[in-house]
Amino acid sequence: MRPSKRDELVRKALTVFYRDGFHATGMDTLVLETGISKTTMFKHFRTKEELILAVLRLRDENFRNWLMRRIADLSPSPAGQLIAVFDALGEWFAEPDFRGCMFIKAAGEYPEAGHPIHAQSAEHKRLLKKDLEAMARAAGATDPGLLARQLLILKEGAIVAAHMGFDPDPSQAAKSAAQALLAQALGAGAAG
Amino acid sequence: MRPSKRDELVRKALTVFYRDGFHATGMDTLVLETGISKTTMFKHFRTKEELILAVLRLRDENFRNWLMRRIADLSPSPAGQLIAVFDALGEWFAEPDFRGCMFIKAAGEYPEAGHPIHAQSAEHKRLLKKDLEAMARAAGATDPGLLARQLLILKEGAIVAAHMGFDPDPSQAAKSAAQALLAQALGAGAAG
DNA sequence: CTGTATATGAACTGATCTGTTCAGTTTGAT
DNA sequence: ATCAAACTGAACAGATCAGTTCATATACAG
Numbered sequence: 001m002r003p004s005k006r007d008e009l010v011r012k013a014l015t016v017f018y019r020d021g022f023h024a025t026g027m028d029t030l031v032l033e034t035g036i037s038k039t040t041m042f043k044h045f046r047t048k049e050e051l052i053l054a055v056l057r058l059r060d061e062n063f064r065n066w067l068m069r070r071i072a073d074l075s076p077s078p079a080g081q082l083i084a085v086f087d088a089l090g091e092w093f094a095e096p097d098f099r100g101c102m103f104i105k106a107a108g109e110y111p112e113a114g115h116p117i118h119a120q121s122a123e124h125k126r127l128l129k130k131d132l133e134a135m136a137r138a139a140g141a142t143d144p145g146l147l148a149r150q151l152l153i154l155k156e157g158a159i160v161a162a163h164m165g166f167d168p169d170p171s172q173a174a175k176s177a178a179q180a181l182l183a184q185a186l187g188a189g190a191a192g
Numbered sequence: 193m194r195p196s197k198r199d200e201l202v203r204k205a206l207t208v209f210y211r212d213g214f215h216a217t218g219m220d221t222l223v224l225e226t227g228i229s230k231t232t233m234f235k236h237f238r239t240k241e242e243l244i245l246a247v248l249r250l251r252d253e254n255f256r257n258w259l260m261r262r263i264a265d266l267s268p269s270p271a272g273q274l275i276a277v278f279d280a281l282g283e284w285f286a287e288p289d290f291r292g293c294m295f296i297k298a299a300g301e302y303p304e305a306g307h308p309i310h311a312q313s314a315e316h317k318r319l320l321k322k323d324l325e326a327m328a329r330a331a332g333a334t335d336p337g338l339l340a341r342q343l344l345i346l347k348e349g350a351i352v353a354a355h356m357g358f359d360p361d362p363s364q365a366a367k368s369a370a371q372a373l374l375a376q377a378l379g380a381g382a383a384g
Numbered sequence: 385c386t387g388t389a390t391a392t393g394a395a396c397t398g399a400t401c402t403g404t405t406c407a408g409t410t411t412g413a414t
Numbered sequence: 415a416t417c418a419a420a421c422t423g424a425a426c427a428g429a430t431c432a433g434t435t436c437a438t439a440t441a442c443a444g
Contacts, residue, residue, distance in 0.1 A: 005421075021301050023215035026401060037422050042403065099303045107356045108297035109213050118356075125358035149365040152358075157349030164299045164310075166317035166344075173341040177373055184372050197391075218431060229392050234433065 006044045009036050014055045018102050022052060022109045022117075052106070052117055059102050060124045068131065078138035079182060082151060085132075086178055089155065090171030093162040100163030104156065128152060141185040150181050198236045201228050206247045210294050214244060214301045214309075244298070244309055251294050252316045260323065270330035271374060274343060277324075278370055281347065282363030285354040292355030296348065320344060333377040342373050 012034040016025050027048060031038050045051040067088055074084035092098060103121035110117040129152050136144035136151075154174040161170035204226040208217050219240060223230050237243040259280055266276035284290060295313035302309040321344050328336035328343075346366045353362035 019303070021215065021303060023213070024301070027403080028400080038403085039405090039423080040421055043420080046403090048402065100300060104296065104352055104356070105300035105303075108292060108300045109216070111211070111213060111291045111297075111355075113357055122356045122358050125353075125356055129358060146365060146368070149353075149359050149362075150369040153346060153349035153353055153362060153366050153369070155349065156352040157345035157347065160296055160348040160352065161317075161341075161345055163303075164296070164314040164317055165305055166314050166321060167341050170341075170345060173338060174345050176338065177342040177345070177369065180372055180376050181369055219433080220430075230433085231393080231435090232391055235390080238433090240432065 078135045086175035147185045278367035339377045
């Protein structure tokens with residue numbers, strides 16, 4: 001348990017960056033909000049960017065683990081789990097501290113594709129797509145790649161809708177769309 | 193043509209904010225990139241926030257006008273136009289300066305729902321939803337509100353996918369999903 | 385030609401930004 | 415008890431932040 005201060009910093013910085021944004025959060029703010037000295041911060045991370053990258057790594061791990069475990073709890077079958085994704089999203093959206101997707105926000109604040117923060121955010125989405133595609137294949141979809149892409153697009157759209165508040169129940173709207181797409185992807189295979 | 197400098201400022205500031213982000217763009221950068229003096233800027237807008245709001249108003253007008261005209265050119269029927277939305281998106285994604293949705297980014301950088309910039313960004317999406325819902329109603333969808341919400345979620349997801357680059361052809365994936373949803377929304381009406 | 389509105393550059397405020405330096409303190413293992 | 419590693423606060427650097435001030439310049443209408 002040696003590097004506990006580092007983990008504590010990353011964990012607490014995550015909540016501040018998520019709440020206020022990356023550019024809007026200064027290192028002095030992090031000193032106040034984490035109670036960790038600036039000297040220690042810059043001993044563990046040479047730059048703010050490195051800290052952000054560590055935060056995003058933690059977020060990726062936390063989020064994907066949470067989602068996969070949640071949908072496994074909600075449904076035993078791969079097809080059911082693909083739909084349960086949107087029930088899990090609905091639970092997330094209802095949390096009082098929900099502020100949208102940290103990776104979408106990171107990619108927005110660092111908009112160049114080549115920027116490390118942007119690239120790492122995109123990687124999180126690619127990993128999600130791989131997870132969905134494996135489930136779509138296990139469910140017996142005719143084109144698991146396409147279904148995974150469509151469901152991922154629905155997921156990202158629902159998150160944006162929930163954060164910006166222009167849809168009264170984005171997870172439900174996305175879920176009904178996902179059901180139609182899944183039925184089509186399974187039905188076509190059975191019929192062909 | 194009296195307030196031409198003001199319009200010029202808003203137009204040029206839009207490209208810089210869109211390219212680099214809001215917090216990342218300082219007023220001195222705008223002086224360099226627009227060639228307009230800081231004194232003039234702060235005569236037209238009392239704060240940076242007011243300038244951003246004007247930029248977002250222009251962006252809303254430009255984008256919605258462009259989208260509606262483009263889909264009207266691509267298809268004569270409401271149902272065809274709902275699908276053409278995703279062809280139009282594909283053209284936008286292919287532009288070299290494409291950097292995602294300015295309103296999603298604005299809402300990300302100003303994450304509090306009550307913030308004027310966040311609220312105005314959300315309003316843009318609500319106006320888009322109204323446009324889509326009118327088209328869905330004209331197309332004869334059983335539940336025009338639901339179809340509009342689903343298509344809007346697909347649109348936002350496709351934009352995120354295009355910006356973050358985790359889908360090889362997001363507009364096509366979203367379009368095929370939209371076709372399935374539209375067919376369901378029209379078919380159910382004909383069958384019932 | 386004159387008066388008014390608009391635009392300009394440059395300097396300035398005071399705060400905040402990322403990152404550094406340094407001298408001293410806490411911590412934990414041996 | 416000792417020693418090294420980790421942590422601390424505070425001051426500092428130099429740049430940049432939003433926004434102001436002021437004296438001057440340009441444009442245009444009567």
